[in-house]
Structure formats: structure tokens, C-alpha cells
Amino acid sequence: MTDTPVSPAATPALPAQLPDRLSTNPKSPFYDEALxxxxxxxxxxGEEKTNVEEYCVSEGWxxxxxxxxxxxKGNPLTxxxxxxxEPYLQK
Incomplete structure (x- = not known):
């Protein structure tokens, strides 16, 4: 077995742009664990929010x-x- 470096193209890439809608609930169709x-x-x-459960940019909510x-059922009340x-990547 040879040690060949893994090219960046071979690894699954995250989207360059954030999705229009994203949820933190694993049961939601808009959930993306990797992201x-x-x-x-x-x-x-214009204010930083840390308690967001779901967002939609196009609809503005x-x-x-x-x-x-x-x-x-143990889900947070929202x-x-x-x-x-305005979503952004933290890292």
C-alpha cells in the first residue's frame, strides 16, 4: 500500500454558499449536519442571534x-x- 495524499477534490466539499433555509432539528428536511x-x-x-432553531433567507424569518x-416531546418552544x-460561516 502506498501513501498517496488525498486531493481536496476527493473529499466531500461543503457548499460555497449557505442554503436558503436551514434547521437544527434532525427530523427536518432542511437539516444539514455537516454544515x-x-x-x-x-x-x-443586524443583531447577532445565538438561539436560532431555523431560518429562511428568501422569506425573511x-x-x-x-x-x-x-x-x-422535548422540542424547544419557538x-x-x-x-x-444574514447567515454566515463562523469558522
């Missing part, structure tokens, strides 16, 4: 967790706010 592991930050109406309150959404 979330890399770190996604959200600026909502975010779902924010409300405190530590959870529903009977509130949907409309405004300007």
Missing part, C-alpha cells in the same frame, strides 16, 4: 427558542420573527 458542525452564525436585523421551555436574515 451545522462547521458552524453557522445568524445576524437578524427566523425561529428562535423561547428560554429553556420545551413541549411534551417564536417566529420576520426581518432581514
Amino acid at each position: 451545522l458542525a462547521r458552524g453557522v452564525g445568524i445576524k437578524f436585523d 427566523v425561529r428562535l427558542a423561547v428560554g429553556k421551555t420545551v413541549d411534551r 417564536i417566529k420573527l420576520k426581518g432581514k436574515v
